[in-house]
Amino acid sequence: MYFKLLTYLGRFKKQAILAPLAVIGEVALEIYIPFLMAKIIDTGIAQRDISFIVRTGLLMIGAAIVSLLCGAAGARLAAVASAGFAMQIRNAVFGKIQDFSFYNIDRFSTASLITRLTTDITFIQNAFMMVLRALVRSPIMLVCATMMAVRINADLSIVFFVAIPFLGISLAVMSTMAHKHFLKMFSKYDAMNSSIQEMLIAVRVVKAFVREKFENKKFNDSATDLRDAQKRAEKIVIFNMPLMNFSMEACLICIVWFGGNFIIQGKMQTGELFSFLTYIGMILTSLMMISFVFIGIVISQASIRRIYEVLNETPDIADTGKDGLDLKDGSVVFDNVSFSYSKKAENLTLKNVSFRIESGQTVGIIGATGSSKTTLVQLIPRLYDVFSGRVVVGGHDVREYHLPVLRSAVSMVLQNNLLFSGTIAENLRWGDETASDLEVRQMTQAAQADDFVLNFPDGYNTVLGQGGVNVSGGQKQRLCIARALLRKPKILILDDSTSAVDTATDRKIREAFKNQLKETTKIIIAQRVSSIMDADKIIVLDQGEISGIGTHEELMKTNAIYKDVFMSQQKGVA
């Protein structure tokens, strides 16, 4: 999994290879320095050779400077490589999400996609940087310093061969023991945070029912739980530092005692003892670093897995279109169509739906919540693929068109529609980037949005916040309609897109459609019967099946559901 991810390095491969090399250079020199120091003492001082001392000393200083340069280069290269790596993964994941079909999008929640693109990738970036530097540095340091020690005095280096496994095993045992407690702690932490979040959302309910004390008590319990869980987990981790200290001091004392004895017996020189003392720090700290890196990798594992979930998701709608094929008109035919979100026959959302819409007709779709109105229209621009049957648009099965061809001919105003940050004009030009100002205004006029846009101080240059927050619900819906109209589609689909618009304006929009979009097929989903009463054809859906098709007059006579809905709404509207 880790290695596969590395293929995303792309143009940062060079840095990713050079960074460890620089680190290796740094380590080699660092290990060389104490070795030279031993020479100063054992040769220079012993033979009172000042020029040797100076020469070797200058060599050491030179080594330290080169090592510094290597270290700095390594730092830079690792930073570039890991930031670049993160960028490439981010691009890949983002691009993948753009290629998702609606089916794929439904499987991931928006919040989870955002976390993957932000937090998870940051985790991976940091883990990668650590791998490039620490994971190269520490093992090499460990091995080389130990080898140096063996070379200087094999007998004395036995101290390290005892200390390394001791510390290594202790660290490993400790982190495995702590891991399980930490998982528990994190779940308590999440629980506490979600109770805070809940309180923030429900603050009015809590206050209205005077439940502050009740909530405080609940929170107190979860905060106490968290404290206890944290204590249990960290009780193990705090052995880290004393353990490290213990190993260091034990090595130091052993080396002084045995080394001292070796020197007395003439088996070793004083300077060599000094260099041994320096290697203690190098060896044991690298061991510690290795354990940290492994913890880091384990932490990033979950993030990598979550990234792969996105990258491995295959977009379930493939562009199977034939070149050069275009929609010849705005006709829509459903031929015995069934559909299931879970792609299982026992779980059908639409069952054997068949109907025909001629080009240029206005068609209303009505039905209770959950009757699959939205599902039905989403099949037309092939946002989902049918389970069985055929959707024929403009004379061909939707699967025969290239997706961009199909979707630019079928313009759809979604139920929960969004505007993006940017000016109103920029938002509208999503429909057609090349549209002239005049065209933009014509379409906003048709959508009955021109008046209120001009009433804003900055008119069409009014900047909308994220999600189009600074316009009212009704205004937003009308802007979304204008945006869809700018595509000059052959088929226009409105999915409950005027629910926040008052009846009078709703009527004006429909009149504009009738006059200006004669050629366009208009499919309108509505809650209000009044919005679709005068359509050429009305489709009544009930639990995924067609309960009736006809004009208002026909349905009033033949369809009980339609009549019910109509009557219940008439009660309110005088």
Add this chain to the structure above:
Amino acid sequence: MAKGAINPRSAGRKVERPANAFKTLLRILKYMLPYKIQLIFVVAAVFGAAISRVAVTYLLKPAVNIYIVPMIGRQDPDLSGFSRLVLIMTLIAGIGVLCTYLFNRLMLNVVTGTMRQVRVDMFTHMQRLPIKFFDTHTHGSVMSLYTNDVDTLREMISMSLPHMLLSLTTVVSIFIMMIVLSPLLTVLVIVVLMLMLITIRCVASKSSKYFSKQQQALSVVNGYIEEMAEGTKVVKVFCREEKVKQKFRECNETLFHQASNANTFANILMPIIGNLSYLLFAATSMLGGYLAVIGRVDLGTIAAFLQYTRNFSMPVSQISMQLNAILSALAGAERIFKFLDEPVESDYGYVGLVNAEISKDGTIAEVPYRTGKWAWKHPHHDKTLSYTPLKGDVVFEHVVFGYEPEKIVLNDISLEAKAGQKIAFVGSTGAGKTTITNLINRFYDLRHGKIRYDGININKIKKDDLRRSLSMVLQDTHLFTGTVMENIRYGKLDATDEEVYHAAKLANADSFISSLPQGYDTVLTADGVNLSQGQRQLIAIARAAIANPPVLILDEATSSIDTRTEALIEQGMNTLMKGRTVFVIAHRLSTVRNADKIVVLEHGKIIETGTHDELIKLKKRYYQLYTGLFELS
């Protein structure tokens, strides 16, 4: 020790400066006051750990000078002195290790306990904040106090503070020992130390500059990600995938440049300090060697000194790194304390709500048990008490209100609701309908005018008791994580199961609840996502019903409910409204027709009041709304 090796968040965090570091630090210490005895032990243990480390190294000098070098080549060396020394070293080292464990363990108690207290204080305080606070602060910013700021504070107390102390003690005692060992070599150390400090300062200032740039680029990328993740379906419908990808690649490229610069400076500090310490090591060996040859220092001194130079750079770089962490944590702590200092809801009320026994002649007696009857207990200046029965009369007298000083939302509102009447508010979004209802329960305080409840100015009523006498069903129904039973019981904590069933039946919710897999014990997830909007509304109605208050405020359901559920809700609401004073915010005009009084609001003013028939006859705004000539947005 090797701290900062894994902290994924630190890469994305910029170094912040607290406004008043000292004051904040004192306040944090005040929080730790209950643990003062443990803290004294912590400080002592830290000193012990640092000094023992330095002492063991110092003993290298006599080991080499007295027990090793003079013995070299002896046929029969006397090792008894040497072994005694090693024993002493072992003892001191043992104490050091023990001290290290001790301060870590004690700090764990202090930190977890302090953090618990901070969190509980924050939560308790949050409960007492006025609604206005929640209007002006996003959930995200409040959550970040509990997560980011409390976390950095925890890290600071548990890691940075003791380590800072440890590093400082180590540096100071090493420094003293160095002077004792060789003043001449110490001069060399001071020079290199200066070099180190200058480099650290230089790198740190560059690093914080690049980090804030990275932060900016990161927020652009994250903002774009958020917006496009929300809008993926729209992007697809408009075939904008390639355009969006292109724009993302551009933002991402900028982020890459800033991130690689910021991380370069973050990474570079360690190798620089580490290698400067090697430089020092090299220079010391050279100078020490020279001094030894001319007989100014002995070998043992060089051994101890070299060991000190190695042990010196670690704490210096620790201090420099911890300093940034401490500053960010203090800035976070400052935000936490600012939150804790936010003024709480003011409550000068003294009229309380009590259980009452009302005798046939109308006299009211306060009783300690539930009677189902309530009275306002009104203490007077002359220490006498009077009781008024709780009925549900609400009167507005020339009420003026605005959320912000310069903007008036409600202007000169006067109206009267007699006990048992139904009052409906009609008007566009922003006309002030919801605001009026929020004034009755004192979510906000009036600027001018008065609201009287059963003849008592609501400012004189204890807030909790006032709210207990009202029940609300809000437009955005919020249910809590827990069972259906618990959610309904939220209206009356001591309600029996029977009472819950009764309330659910009253609200027309019983039938669908019974059909849920676990019935009343079905666990609702956060925000009740496993129920439909209409079902959640029904549970909220049951919750209001079980509280059984004389005054009810209803913010009507949204348009996204289908007609069948709507009929159910309407029935539920109607039973609930019987015999109570009701304020309804109506989005659907069909539900207001039978109101005793319809109040039409526009721009914070009452423009029409009357019954349905009266207002239709008037042929003004209500008539226009009703006949669909005017948009309600």
